[in-house]
Amino acid sequence: MMFAARLIPALFAIALAYPQSPIRRLTITGKVTDPSGAAVAGLEILLQRSGTGNSRSTRTTPDGEFRFNAVTSGSFVISITNPAFDPEKLPMVLTDRSPTPLAIVLKLAKVKQELTVNESTTQVNTDSSNNLDTITLDREMLDSLPIFDQNYVGAMTRFLDPGSIGTSGVTLVVNGMEQRNIGVSASAIQSVKINQNPYSVEFSRPGRGRIEIITKPGSQTFHGSINFLFRDYHLNARDSFAFERPPEQRRIYEGSLTGPVGRGGKTSFVLSINRPEQDLQSIVFASTPTGIVQSNIANPQREVELSFGIIRQITENNVASFRGNYHLTTDKNRSAGGFVLPEAAFNYKDREDEFLVNDNLVISPKLLNQFRFLMARQKTPTTSVTNAPAIIVPGAFTGGGAQADRLQTEAHIALNDIVSWSKGKHEIRTGINVPDISRRGLNDRTNSLGTYQFATLADFQQNRPYSLIRQQGDGHVSFIETVVGGFFQDEYHLRPNLTISGGIRYDWQNFFHDNNNFAPRLSLAYSPDKKRKTVIRIGGGIFYDRTGPGPIFDLERYNGLRLQQIVITNPSYPITPNGGTQSTTLTRLDPTVHIPYTAQFSAGIERQLNKTTTITAGYWGTRGVSLFRSRDVNAPPPPNYLLRPIAGIGVYRQIESSGHLQNDALEISFRGKITPYFKGLVQYSFGRVMNDVPGNYTAGTRSTGINAFPANNYDLSREWARADFDQRHRLNLLGTIHAAKYLDFGIGFSANTPAPYTITTGRDDYHTGYANARPTGVARNSKQGPAYASLDLRWSHDFALQTERKEAPSFGLSLDAFNVTNSVNDTTFIGNLSSPFFGQAVSARPSRRLQLSLKFNF
Numbered sequence: 001m002m003f004a005a006r007l008i009p010a011l012f013a014i015a016l017a018y019p020q021s022p023i024r025r026l027t028i029t030g031k032v033t034d035p036s037g038a039a040v041a042g043l044e045i046l047l048q049r050s051g052t053g054n055s056r057s058t059r060t061t062p063d064g065e066f067r068f069n070a071v072t073s074g075s076f077v078i079s080i081t082n083p084a085f086d087p088e089k090l091p092m093v094l095t096d097r098s099p100t101p102l103a104i105v106l107k108l109a110k111v112k113q114e115l116t117v118n119e120s121t122t123q124v125n126t127d128s129s130n131n132l133d134t135i136t137l138d139r140e141m142l143d144s145l146p147i148f149d150q151n152y153v154g155a156m157t158r159f160l161d162p163g164s165i166g167t168s169g170v171t172l173v174v175n176g177m178e179q180r181n182i183g184v185s186a187s188a189i190q191s192v193k194i195n196q197n198p199y200s201v202e203f204s205r206p207g208r209g210r211i212e213i214i215t216k217p218g219s220q221t222f223h224g225s226i227n228f229l230f231r232d233y234h235l236n237a238r239d240s241f242a243f244e245r246p247p248e249q250r251r252i253y254e255g256s257l258t259g260p261v262g263r264g265g266k267t268s269f270v271l272s273i274n275r276p277e278q279d280l281q282s283i284v285f286a287s288t289p290t291g292i293v294q295s296n297i298a299n300p301q302r303e304v305e306l307s308f309g310i311i312r313q314i315t316e317n318n319v320a321s322f323r324g325n326y327h328l329t330t331d332k333n334r335s336a337g338g339f340v341l342p343e344a345a346f347n348y349k350d351r352e353d354e355f356l357v358n359d360n361l362v363i364s365p366k367l368l369n370q371f372r373f374l375m376a377r378q379k380t381p382t383t384s385v386t387n388a389p390a391i392i393v394p395g396a397f398t399g400g401g402a403q404a405d406r407l408q409t410e411a412h413i414a415l416n417d418i419v420s421w422s423k424g425k426h427e428i429r430t431g432i433n434v435p436d437i438s439r440r441g442l443n444d445r446t447n448s449l450g451t452y453q454f455a456t457l458a459d460f461q462q463n464r465p466y467s468l469i470r471q472q473g474d475g476h477v478s479f480i481e482t483v484v485g486g487f488f489q490d491e492y493h494l495r496p497n498l499t500i501s502g503g504i505r506y507d508w509q510n511f512f513h514d515n516n517n518f519a520p521r522l523s524l525a526y527s528p529d530k531k532r533k534t535v536i537r538i539g540g541g542i543f544y545d546r547t548g549p550g551p552i553f554d555l556e557r558y559n560g561l562r563l564q565q566i567v568i569t570n571p572s573y574p575i576t577p578n579g580g581t582q583s584t585t586l587t588r589l590d591p592t593v594h595i596p597y598t599a600q601f602s603a604g605i606e607r608q609l610n611k612t613t614t615i616t617a618g619y620w621g622t623r624g625v626s627l628f629r630s631r632d633v634n635a636p637p638p639p640n641y642l643l644r645p646i647a648g649i650g651v652y653r654q655i656e657s658s659g660h661l662q663n664d665a666l667e668i669s670f671r672g673k674i675t676p677y678f679k680g681l682v683q684y685s686f687g688r689v690m691n692d693v694p695g696n697y698t699a700g701t702r703s704t705g706i707n708a709f710p711a712n713n714y715d716l717s718r719e720w721a722r723a724d725f726d727q728r729h730r731l732n733l734l735g736t737i738h739a740a741k742y743l744d745f746g747i748g749f750s751a752n753t754p755a756p757y758t759i760t761t762g763r764d765d766y767h768t769g770y771a772n773a774r775p776t777g778v779a780r781n782s783k784q785g786p787a788y789a790s791l792d793l794r795w796s797h798d799f800a801l802q803t804e805r806k807e808a809p810s811f812g813l814s815l816d817a818f819n820v821t822n823s824v825n826d827t828t829f830i831g832n833l834s835s836p837f838f839g840q841a842v843s844a845r846p847s848r849r850l851q852l853s854l855k856f857n858f
Contacts, residue, residue, distance in 0.1 A: 026094055028068040030102030031217065032060050032080070034360070034368060034420075039064025039217050040106060041313045046079040047071070061220040061265065080106070085365075100140060124535045124608045126525035128197050128491055128501040131537060132606045133616045133669055134207075135159045135194040135681065137734070139216075142189065144736045145746040146794035146816045148851070149252065149276070150186035150229065156211055158732050158750050159194050162725040163622040163663035163689050164209030164600065167706055168548035171210035173203065175358065177372045177416055178435040182213055183325040183354060184307045185274035187225040188256040190214045198602070199521040199541045201487040201503035202418070202429065206543050206600050208620070218268030218311035218321075222259035227855045228252065235850035237822045239283055241843060246281030246296040253277075266313040270323075274305035282337030285843065286397035287836045289461050293397070297333055297342040304328045309356075317362035325354040333385065335404075338828065338843050339397050343386045346402040352378040368420040370431075378410040390451040393460050394762055394771055395835020400452075405445040406475075410549075412438035425493040429503075433485040440549050444475035444557060447565070452573055455763045455771060456834045467769045468571040469585075473563045477556045482510045483546060489521075497527040507544045507595070511552055514594040517544045533608040537618070540601035547628065551655055551706055558587040558653070567650035567769050583650030590656035598661075599623045612679075613672035620687075624661025628706035629693050631656060632768055635713040641766045651769060658716070659693035659705055661723065680735020680747075689726040692719035694758075694780070711774050712766060721780040727752040746794035754788075756781035762834025775833070785829045785841065792818045798857070809858040815850065822848040 028047065032040045045066045048055040060066045074094060081087040085106045092099070124132060135156065137145070147155045153172065160170065172179055182189065191214045198207030229252035238245045253275040261267040278301040286293045309323030329350045336345035354376040361369045388401035418431030450470030454460040489503030505519040521541030528534060557563045565585035604618020634644050634652035646652065665687030673679040693705030710719050733749040758780050765773035774780065796814035819825075826841030 026071045026099075028071055028076075028094075028099065028102070030066055030104055032064045032066065032104045032106060034106055039311075039319060039360075040082075040085075041319050042316050043080065043082050046081070048077050048079065049074055061218075061268070064217060065219055067221075078102075080104070082106075103138075124527070124533060124606050124614060126493075126497060126499040126527055126535055128200075128499060128523055128525060131195070131197065131525075132535075132614050132671070133604065133618060133667070134196045135683070136196075137192045139190055141680070141734070141736070142186075142192070143812075144744070144794065144796060145734055146748050146792035146818065148792075148816075148818055148849075149250070150227075150254065152186065152189060152192050152213075153182070153211055155748070156192055156194055159683060160211075161206075161208035161620070161622070161663070161665070162723070163624065163661055164206040164543075164598065166205055166209065166543075166545045166598075167596075167628055168546055171203065171205040173210055173212045175213070175215055175372070176370070176418075177356075177374060177414065178204075178433075179374065179414075181327065181352070182215075183305075183323075183327070183356075184215050184270075185254045185256055185272040185305060187227055187254060188216050188270065188272035188307070190216045198600075199501070199523045199539045201489045201505040201519070201521050201541075202431070202433070204433070204435070204485060204505070204507055204543060204546070206541070206598065206622075208600075209543075216256065216258060216270060218270050218309070219258045220260045220265055220268060222257070223858065224255065224257040224259075225855060225857050226255040227853065229254070230852045231849060233281075235852075237847040237849075239844065239847050240824050240826075241285045241294070242283045242296060243294055244296075246283065247279075248281050249279045251277045261310065268311045270307075270309040270311070272305075272307045274303070276301070276303045278302070282333065283843070284337055284341060286339045286341060287457065288341075288397050288399070289457060293341065295342075297336045297345070299331070299333045299336065301329070301331045303330075318360070320357070320359040323354075323356045323358075325352075325356070327352045327354075334382075335402065339395070341397055341399045343388075344390060344398050344400060344402050345385045346404040347383045347385065348380075349382075350378070350380045352376060366422045370416070370418045370420070372416040374414040376410075376412055378408075380408045382406055387449070389449045390447075391454070391460070392451060393454045393457055395830050395832035395837060396457050396460075401449065403447045403449060403451055405448070407443040409441040410438055412436055412440075427491040427493075428489070429491075430488040431486070433487070434483070435485065436481060436483040438481045438549070439478065440481060440553070441478040442476070442553055442557070444471070444477070444563060446475075447471040452571070453769075453771065457836065463573045465571055465573050466569065466764050466771075468568040468573075469565065469769065470568075471563055471565050475557070475563050477553065477562060479552060479556055480510075481549060481552060482508075484508045497532065499525045501525075507546075509546055509595065511555070512547075512589075512593065512595055517595055517597070518542075519544055519597070535606040536604075537606065538603045540599070543598045543600065545596040545598070545628070547706065551628075554587045554653070555589065555655070558585055560584065560586050565650075569767070569769070583644070583648060585651045585653065586649060587653045587655070590654050590658075593655060593657050594626060596624065596626045596628055596657050596659070599625060604667075609672075613670065613674055615668070615670050617668045618666075620663075620665045620667060622661065622663035624659065624663075624691065624693075626657035627659030627661060627691070627693050628655065628657055629659045630654065630705070630707060630709050631658075631716075632709055632713045636767045638714055653709075655706065659691065660720075661689070661691040661693070663687065663689045663723075674735075677739055678735055678737050680733065682733045682735075683731070685730045686728065687730075688728060689723040690720065691723045692716060692721070694719075695724055709768070709770055709772065711760075711772050711780070713768065718774075719780055721782070722756045724757075724781065725755060726781075727755050729753045742797055744796055746796065748792040749790070751789040752787065754784040754786055756784045757829045757831050759783055759831040759833065762832040771832075783829070783831060783839075786826055788825050788845070789823055790818070790825065790845070791820045792816065793820050796853075809856070812853075812855040812857065814853040814855075816853065818849045818851070819845070819847060 043060040046057045078090045193212045195207035231250040233245045233248040256272040258270045280299045281296040282299045284295050306326045311321040331348040333345040334348045357373040359371045384402040386401040390403045391400040415434045421428045452465040453467045485507045487505040491501040502522045507517045519542040523539030526536045600622045602620045606616045633654045667685045669683040671681040694708040730752045737745040761773045764771050794816045798810045798812045801809045825845040828843045830837040
C-alpha cells in the first residue's frame with residue numbers, strides 16, 4: 001500500500017511533466033461567388049458545431065472571402081442565408097488539419113448551391129455548368145504540377161480540341177471577358193478551365209476551343225507570394241540537332257500581393273509583377289552551298305508585366321473593381337533557327353496598356369447585372385537585322401535579310417453586359433458581348449528590297465531564281481474593326497433530375513456583309529438513377545468564326561491602289577531586279593463569301609465511382625462548314641498552266657468560304673483521388689480529323705487556311721485529306737502524388753500518335769509563284785512523322801516558418817524535370833522532294849530540361 005501510495009503521485013507528476021500534444025486550433029477559410037464567378041460581399045456565414053447549440057458567424061469581405069479562426073476538430077454545418085440566394089446547410093468534417101480554402105458557388109434564389117472542397121465529395125448533378133468532362137486546375141494543382149515557366153495556358157492547350165479552334169486561335173476568357181492575354185502574373189491566377197458548359201451561348205466558340213481563367217480577388221488581410229524560377233543550360237541535356245548544349249539561361253521574378261485599403265473594410269487591392277529574363281539560343285540546322293550549317297544564335301528575350309487593381313464595395317449589393325495592366329516584350333534575333341540563318345532574323349518589340357472595369361450589381365433577390373469594360377492600346381514594331389533582299393531555298397535555307405520592317409498599332413475597347421434572372425424553375429441569362437471595337441494601323445515596309453525564291457540549291461548556285469516578290473507604294477493603312485454579339489439562354493430545371501438548357505446567339509463582324517449569323521444551342525442533362533450518381537448529357541450547337549485583323553490588313557493594302565506587291569518571274573540575280581515578267585498582286589473578298597461556322601454535337605455519360613472519383617465517357621462530333629481559304633483566281637489555267645488570264649496582274653488572291661472539316665472523337669476521362677496516393681485527371685481520346693484546308697496547331701495557335709493556297713487552284717477536290725493536326729490517339733495525364741511528408745510529386749504525361757505531313761515537288765509547277773505543287777497522284781498529308789511522348793515530374797515541399805500556425809508564412813522549394821526520359825521527339829519533317837533533307841526531321845522538341853523554383857508565401 002505504501003508503495004502504491006508513492007507510485008501513483010509519481011506517475012501523475014511524470015504525466016504532467018511529459019510534453020502533451022496541444023489541442024489543434026484550425027482555420028476555416030473560403031470564398032463565396034455568384035454563378036458568374038463574381039465575389040458576393042456582405043454575406044452572413046454561420047458555423048455551427050453538429051449536435052450542439054454552439055455557433056459563430058462572420059460576413060464575407062468585399063472580395064467574397066470569409067474566415068473562422070481557432071476552430072477545434074469535429075463535425076460542423078456551414079449555413080448561408082441571403083434573400084438573393086437559396087439558403088442551404090453545408091456539412092463538413094474537420095480532422096487534424098485545416099481544410100483547403102472552400103470555394104462556394106451560389107446560385108440565384110430557387111437554385112441549388114454548390115460547395116467544392118479539394119479531396120472532398122465530387123457530386124455529379126444536372127446543372128449545365130457542372131459537366132464533369134471539364135478540365136480544371138485550381139491554385140493547389142497549379143502550385144503542384146510541373147508547368148514549364150509557369151505558362152499555364154501553354155500547359156492546358158494539350159487538352160484542347162484543334163477542330164474547335166477558330167481562325168484567330170484559342171479563345172482566352174479572363175474573369176468572364178475575352179482577352180488576348182491574361183494580364184496578371186502566374187501567382188495571381190486562381191484557376192484555369194477548359195470545356196466548362198461547352199454549349200453556353202455566352203461565348204462565341206465551343207468549350208473545347210476556349211480557356212477560361214479566374215484571377216485572385218482582393219482580401220481584407222495581407223497575403224502574398226514571391227517566386228523565383230531558374231533554368232541553366234548546364235542542367236539540360238544536349239539538343240539532338242546541336243553540336244553542343246546552347247549556353248542558355250532563364251530567370252523569372254514573379255509575385256503577387258493582396259490586402260486592404262484603409263480601415264473601412266470595403267476596399268482592397270491586388271498587385272502582381274512578372275519579370276522573365278531569357279538568354280536563349282536558337283539552333284540553326286540548314287544546308288547551304290558551303291555545306292551543312294549547324295550552329296547556335298543568341299535569342300535574348302525580356303518581358304515586364306505589371307498589374308494593379310482596386311476592389312470596392314460601393315453598397316451592400318454593389319461591388320466594383322478597377323484594374324490597370326502594363327506589358328512590354330522585347331525579342332532579339334526572332335525567327336532565326338531551323339532553316340533560317342542568323343542574318344535573316346528580325347528584332348521584335350511589343351507594348352500593351354490595358355484598363356479594365358468590372359461591376360456587379362444585385363438589383364433584386366432574383367436579378368443580377370454584370371458589366372465589364374476594357375480599354376487598351378498596343379504598339380508593335382519589328383526591324384530586320386540585315387538590310388538586304390531575302391533569299392529562300394525551300395527545304396534548304398533562308399538567308400539574306402528578313403525584310404520584316406513594319407509598325408503595327410492598335411487602340412480598342414471591349415465590353416460585356418449580362419443580366420441573370422431566376423424565376424421558379426428557370427434560370428435566364430441574357431446580354432451583349434462586344435469583344436472588339438478597334439482602330440488598327442500599319443506602316444508596312446516589308447519586302448521593299450524583295451524576296452528571291454529558288455527551287456533548289458543548284459538553281460541558287462547558278463543564280464537562277466524562279467520568282468522575286470517585292471513591294472512598292474503606300475504601306476500605311478488604318479481601319480476600324482467591329483465585332484458584336486448578343487445572346488439569350490434559359491436553363492430550365494424541368495425535374496430535380498432533368499435540366500434542359502437552350503438559347504440562341506447572334507454574331508456580326510464588319511467587312512463581311514453577312515447579317516444572318518444566328519447560332520442556336522441546346523443541351524440536356526438527365527440523371528436516371530435514384531442516388532443521382534449517373535448523369536447523361538446530350539448537346540449540340542452552332543458556333544460562328546471570326547477572321548482576326550490579318551486578312552483585313554491584306555484587303556486594305558493590296559487593293560491595287562495603295563500598296564503594290566510586284567511578282568517578277570525568272571528575274572535576274574543578283575543584279576538590280578529586272579528581266580522576266582512583272583505583275584501586281586491583288587486581294588479581294590469572294591462576292592459570295594460568308595462567315596464560316598462550326599456545328600458541334602456530343603453525347604456522354606458521367607458516373608460517380610466513389611465520393612472522390614468520377615469517370616466520363618462521350619462522343620464528340622464537329623463539322624466545319626464554309627471554312628475560310630485563299631485561292632488564286634488568276635492562276636494559269638489547265639492543261640498547260642502557263643499564262644495568267646488577266647495580263648499585268650499576278651496573284652489575284654480571293655478570300656472565300658469554301659472549306660470543310662469533319663472531326664469525330666471518343667473520349668474517356670478519370671478525375672479525382674484515383675488512388676490513396678494519387679489525385680488528378682487522366683484523359684484519353686481516339687479520333688479522326690479530315691479537312692481540305694491546310695492549317696497547323698502548335699502551342700494553342702492555329703495558322704488556318706485563310707492564308708494558305710491549294711496546290712492546284714482549279715482542283716480543290718485533291719485537298720481533302722487528314723488534317724495537319726490529326727492525331728488518332730491522344731493520352732494526357734496531370735496529377736499529384738503524396739507518398740510521404742517530403743515526397744510530394746507532380747506529374748505530367750502526354751503521348752500521341754503521329755501527325756501527317758505533305759509531299760511536294762519543291763517546284764512552281766503551276767507557275768503561280770508558290771512552290772507547293774505535289775507529285776501527280778499524291779494526296780495532301782500522305783506521310784506522317786513519329787509518335788510523341790514526354791514525361792514531366794516535379795518535386796516540391798513547403799517549409800512552414802511558424803509551425804504553430806496553419807497559415808503561417810512558408811518557404812517553398814521545387815525542382816521540375818521536363819522530358820525526364822530525354823526522349824528524342826523529332827518534328828518538322830521535310831516533304832520537299834527538292835530538299836537535301838527530304839524525308840528527314842530538321843528539328844526536335846526540347847530535350848530534358850531542369851527548372852529550380854523558390855517561393856515565399858505569406
